[in-house]
Amino acid sequence: MESPSLEGGSGMSDRGAGITRRALLGIATAVAAGTATGAPAAPVAAATGGTPAAPATGAPAAPAPGASAAAATARPQVPGLWREVTRTPYTHPQIPYVGRAGQRAGAAHFPRRPGRSVVVDVRAHGATADGSADSAPAINRAIAAAGRAGGGTVLIPPGTYRLDGLIHIGYSNVVLRGAGSGRTKLRATRNLTELIGVYGSRYGGDKSSWSWAGGLVWLCPTDRFTTLTDAIRAKEWPFEGWTGNKRDEWRTLTTLEPARQGSWTVTVTDPGHLAPGDLVLLRLADDTDHTLLEHMAGGGPGPEAYVWDDKTKLTSYVPYEWPVRITRVRGRKVTLERPLPLDLRPEWDPRLTTHVKALTGSGVEGLTLEAVETPQSPHLLDKGYNGVTFQCAYDCWADDIVVRHMDNGFGLVAASACTLRNTRVAGRGTHHPYFCREGSHDNLVDRFTIEERTTPAPANTQLHGINVEGLSSYNVWSRGDMRMGTFDSHRGMPFANVRTDITVVNNGRHGGDASAGPLFGARFTHWNIRVTNGRAGLMRIDGLAPYSATVGINEVTEFDQIDVPDFTGPLHSRLELYGTTDAVRPRNLYDAQRELGRDL
Numbered sequence: 001m002e003s004p005s006l007e008g009g010s011g012m013s014d015r016g017a018g019i020t021r022r023a024l025l026g027i028a029t030a031v032a033a034g035t036a037t038g039a040p041a042a043p044v045a046a047a048t049g050g051t052p053a054a055p056a057t058g059a060p061a062a063p064a065p066g067a068s069a070a071a072a073t074a075r076p077q078v079p080g081l082w083r084e085v086t087r088t089p090y091t092h093p094q095i096p097y098v099g100r101a102g103q104r105a106g107a108a109h110f111p112r113r114p115g116r117s118v119v120v121d122v123r124a125h126g127a128t129a130d131g132s133a134d135s136a137p138a139i140n141r142a143i144a145a146a147g148r149a150g151g152g153t154v155l156i157p158p159g160t161y162r163l164d165g166l167i168h169i170g171y172s173n174v175v176l177r178g179a180g181s182g183r184t185k186l187r188a189t190r191n192l193t194e195l196i197g198v199y200g201s202r203y204g205g206d207k208s209s210w211s212w213a214g215g216l217v218w219l220c221p222t223d224r225f226t227t228l229t230d231a232i233r234a235k236e237w238p239f240e241g242w243t244g245n246k247r248d249e250w251r252t253l254t255t256l257e258p259a260r261q262g263s264w265t266v267t268v269t270d271p272g273h274l275a276p277g278d279l280v281l282l283r284l285a286d287d288t289d290h291t292l293l294e295h296m297a298g299g300g301p302g303p304e305a306y307v308w309d310d311k312t313k314l315t316s317y318v319p320y321e322w323p324v325r326i327t328r329v330r331g332r333k334v335t336l337e338r339p340l341p342l343d344l345r346p347e348w349d350p351r352l353t354t355h356v357k358a359l360t361g362s363g364v365e366g367l368t369l370e371a372v373e374t375p376q377s378p379h380l381l382d383k384g385y386n387g388v389t390f391q392c393a394y395d396c397w398a399d400d401i402v403v404r405h406m407d408n409g410f411g412l413v414a415a416s417a418c419t420l421r422n423t424r425v426a427g428r429g430t431h432h433p434y435f436c437r438e439g440s441h442d443n444l445v446d447r448f449t450i451e452e453r454t455t456p457a458p459a460n461t462q463l464h465g466i467n468v469e470g471l472s473s474y475n476v477w478s479r480g481d482m483r484m485g486t487f488d489s490h491r492g493m494p495f496a497n498v499r500t501d502i503t504v505v506n507n508g509r510h511g512g513d514a515s516a517g518p519l520f521g522a523r524f525t526h527w528n529i530r531v532t533n534g535r536a537g538l539m540r541i542d543g544l545a546p547y548s549a550t551v552g553i554n555e556v557t558e559f560d561q562i563d564v565p566d567f568t569g570p571l572h573s574r575l576e577l578y579g580t581t582d583a584v585r586p587r588n589l590y591d592a593q594r595e596l597g598r599d600l
Contacts, residue, residue: 102444115151115173129159147171170222178367192384215389302567495521552584
């Protein structure tokens, strides 16, 4: 698809009430969403925060998976915010454009024949399907064989395979494919502390970084994996992102002229090192007045009055690094795969740079990863029974994966444009069922489940839920069934993230060190959220997140809260269709933005 270029400001369009082609398209999308569930279209709500249009009459909408019985009587309503989004899809002040999130810009299907299509059976390399011997070396040998051949599929037939080591996918275009999560089981007997070593925190204290890093199935490019694990063994706690352990492994490809957030095309100083298909890193440095951080928070008096200098953990996260593919080069005009996440201003020294070699086109499918059942560790002292983690990965994926009895379930660490679909966290209870950190962007977690724990939580443990932190942006959690946990914004000022079409028993807590700064930056959106226990914390965010939106959430009450606003003054956040259950149309913001993007 040829991506459009949309110049102009990042503020909301102030055009009159006349319905444009985009608005008509948005209403049509909402009608289609209603029709798909047997529900009629509704009149558009007024474009004011929290004032819905009169409810439509007719057949009720069918509840989404996991929705309460009350959803069966919900009458569909189109909020005014959706009408605004159809006019300014890439630059709306409260709602981010996430219609290109996920692997291959949100492709509906994963590649079936990656790379050169070599097919390798792990049994041919010595794996045994009866759990009698350690199969980790054999599986890793099969992965290496496919990788050396230029990519392919590594098959794990039905059975139980014992793992006394971790599985590392370090080659691009390699897919580890089981026979289905109900048929292929990998049973892990050891944790990452045993396999690699103690992993302390680069920010000090006695915390274990295995509480938020690494996986027993770890997708990370081979060179990056080696430098990371070598540093951990040497007790030189590394940065974990796209520019190396010391964030110095990059060189400039070109500097950039000023541009506005939402633009698809940038003007470069020198296009000589750029070509269509290249994966590059957009790099934005902060200035001494922290105007980049203020911009991420939406700008204005609140962020300007905020004290940034003592937030040392947060300031260590900048420069902001955003991986993106180039789709077209015409002279000095370069078109990107996704619209710009932020403005480009001279004071932030915008440039395109190199990065460590990325893992691309790799995936893991159709298996259960189960650890030996051990009690959950005290908070921040996890041993590293961690599930599937993507690191320095782009256009990679997981599908039909269950993790059980893990310290941490699925991880995105400096990972971008990845899709996790049909994933499930189960078993004895998990610290972070899903974590998204260290500048992870444009990822999609779709059709996910967090099951209720099977054993009571030990004392001094913690439960988060779907976590996002560390300036991570434009990520989507969609169609979720959360039987425990919360929407964990873990400080580090993540911004422009979307949670949509999710049922949640809201019984977890957010985390994050005070030195990591705000819980939320601008343009967070919670759209069609069904809170079954009525707890407001981190669900209704109009009083917490600047320039953000809460749309289509049932009535919730503040109790047992620890979340408080970080910024003073008006937040310019929006609340609409409050007190409804599964009534908002379109029901799923991500799906609707994808459809909208195809027609613009």
